[in-house]
Amino acid sequence: MAILIDSNLCTGCGNCVESCPEDVLSIAKGKAVVNYPRECWRCGSCVYDCPSGAIEVDLDADNSIRFVEITTTNSNSDK
Numbered sequence: 001m002a003i004l005i006d007s008n009l010c011t012g013c014g015n016c017v018e019s020c021p022e023d024v025l026s027i028a029k030g031k032a033v034v035n036y037p038r039e040c041w042r043c044g045s046c047v048y049d050c051p052s053g054a055i056e057v058d059l060d061a062d063n064s065i066r067f068v069e070i071t072t073t074n075s076n077s078d079k
């Protein structure tokens with residue numbers, strides 16, 4: 001599972017549900033729950049918007065989007 005919610009930390013505020021661009025999360029019995037994990041594309045928005053640090057998303061999963069620093073070299077630099 002790529003999404004982990006610590007129910008001890010979750011206050012049920014709903015921020016993660018609101019910030020999710022998909023329909024992955026909802027609130028049930030006062031806590032965030034994962035409904036459709038396969039719809040998660042690991043944007044990290046729910047993690048960013050959680051005020052209590054209750055949610056983690058495995059951003060290193062194989063199908064995640066990765067940001068790669070590209071370094072260019074100037075081939076004329078030693079001329």
Ligand code: SF4
Nearest residue numbers: 020040042043044046
């Ligand atoms: S990482 Fe993005 S898509 Fe996945 S549950 Fe969080 S807000 Fe939704």
Ligand code: SF4
Nearest residue numbers: 010011013014016050
């Ligand atoms: S934003 Fe955090 S505290 Fe609020 S419902 Fe989601 S997981 Fe729980």
